[in-house]
Amino acid sequence: MSKYLPTYLSKEDNLSAEEAQAIHDQTGRVLEANVVPFLAKAQRIMGSAFLEWRGEGKYILTPDGTKFFDCVGAGGVFGLGFAHPDIVEAVTLQARRGGLATRAGFIPGQAELAEKLLSLTPKSLQYVYYGNSGTEAVEAAIKMARVATGKKKLIGTHLGYHGMSVATISLSGIGMWRDGIGPYLEGTQLVTHGSLAALEEVVDSDTAAVVLEPIQWASGCKVVDKDYFKGVKALCEKHGAMLILDEVQTGLGRTGKVFAMEHWDVEPDLLCVGKVLSGGMVPISAVVYNQRVHKGERMRPLFNNSSFGGNPLACAAGITTLNLLSDRYFQRAEKLGDLLGESFEEIKSKFPEHVAGYHGLGLMRCLEFSNPLYGAVFAEWLRRDESIITAAMGHIPQFVRISPPFICEDEDIVALKESCLRVIGELAKYTPQELFSDFNKTLQKVQVELAKPIEDQEGALA
Ligand SMILES: Cc1ncc(COP(=O)(O)O)c(C=O)c1O
Incomplete structure (x- = not known):
């Protein structure tokens, strides 16, 4: 030893x-x-x-x-x-093959993981960005929505939780983490989760995105009405805003469906995943997004980047996790x-x-x-x-x-x-x-x- x-x-x-x-x-x-x-x-x-x-x-x-x-x-x-023995095996094999990557070349795990993820998400979501944490995924989604729409306003919710960075805390509504770290990200506003009327008051033609969890763990996992998310999606479409669903916690089986959005039969423009994707072994998160977002970022190929995001160890854990989940x-x-x-x-x-x-x-x-x-x-x-x-x-x-x-x-x-x-x-x-x-x-x-x-x-x- x-x-x-x-x-x-x-x-x-x-x-x-x-x-x-x-x-x-x-x-x-x-x-x-x-x-x-x-x-x-x-x-x-x-x-x-x-x-x-x-x-x-x-x-x-x-x-x-x-x-x-x-x-x-x-x-x-x-x-x-x-x-999990299969995940240990995958990560150990990749560790022996060099661990992380220079990022100068193609990384096969990124491609295989993307194929697996996209086979589980709605057809309209075709592109994947990798991060290391849920926070990074939501941060990236916010940036993409702003770039793609050319607008700045972002709507989050009271008792929502999207991470610990200044931008994600600005869209989260839990006092013990929020208080004292302002000024918050400019253009952010919070409303009550589950109230379409509250959203109707604030979403307008300046809105880049509405950022929601399907179920807020911090509200005590309260489940919102059957037609709420359909209403939110229609409202976003009416004003040209994007819908970002934060499924970092709810995604990949946790609520009994592959993604919680299936309970409401809704499709977002950007979907954030994390947590379970790591297989409990190597941190990884992802944003899966549609053509409209992709068009907005196409002139800026490296505008989201990270030394570690989508690294080979994490991809190996993620692929094996998705294989096990699907099986x-x-x-x-x-x-x-x-x-x-x-x-x-x-x-x-x-x-x-x-x-x-x-x-x-x-x-x-x-x-x-x-x-x-x-x-x-x-x-x-x-x-x-x-x-x-x-x-x-x-x-x-x-x-x-x-x-x-x-x-x-x-x-x-x-x-x-x-x-x-x-x-x-x-x-x-x-x-x-x-x-x-x-x-x-x-x-x-x-x-x-x-x-x-x-x-x-x-x-x-x-
Ligand atoms: C819904 C949701 N979004 C984002 C995050 C942040 O994820 P991370 O802690 O991996 O940054 C969490 C973490 O609990 C979460 O539950």
Whole structure:
């Protein structure tokens, strides 16, 4: 084994409890001191920190072998789970062939991936641009729409999410990421998702594009009316604006269809994909777009470019992912999604006082609790007592996101339902006040620690 390998990779998969704890503590110390100080500190005080040592199928494991069933990893990246053997094989073969590319020559993976992607998207979408992340895909789509239309105005939505760059945040509507980073990209405006009337007020002949997710995860996966997107498309066509659909999260099986837009029978001018396309192995994103966009950018062949976008390792992961999805996992995702919907219906009917409802489609779902505190406690207890990772949302904590991988068996969804029922049953033994006093004590500890001057924070300058 090379002496230059990362220390953690030179260790065994399974370690003794003492060694595992030592690596956990050392990792936590550096992350808290130098990388994500506030987050790492909050996780330590809340007792929710764990070490992501390795991934295997639907599980993420700590070094002492503790397994967590991942039901939300990185917002739905792990549709095919961790370390899928076919994807490992593809990426390893490409690594041996040189890894990345100079970009001076043709890259075969870019062509094969484009053919596969285009076989899954509507016929009107014929061109592909590759990026490294969802953010980059939406950024590129915005630029293309502006160049193609010669217009500047862009419409996004409240509670929308398109990424972390200034342009994508300007079109996203979640305060905790948006506040304090303005001035926002000139010409951007937000409206309520799902309201055609709200869009009609703002879309006009100056509008370059309307940027929408089919389902906003940040609204708690609320599903909009059947005729909404048809109306949006007609409105865009009337004013010569482009429709950009951000399917970074919803795309490639997550909602039970290949693309979520199929639920509304709508075709965008530009379609953004990412997350699952990586196979959980090498980041990649893409914008798939139509002739009208292509005409607009034809004089500027390199106007979108990146050192890493569409690199051979990522293409190898992407192609293998699409092959696997087409062979069996699109079908699995649809079936499992129906089962998850039925499970949530049962959970709601058994605990009507605690569960206000559920939202989403396929394997992209949210449980909505009747009290914000229930959501936060539910997600925490599900992790602590049932070893299942879900996510309560900071800005709407009564909502908990649950997005299992497509590689699950039916029994996994049934077991997930049973776990949810057990945790809600436990939670129902307490009044919100009782839960609140316990939870609040820990939260207060976090707040007090984070409010101290940096120099006084425990471990800050270690
Ligand atoms: C709908 C949507 N768009 C864009 C992004 C940004 O993707 P990335 O984190 O890969 O930049 C996300 C990430 O969660 C997303 O859910």
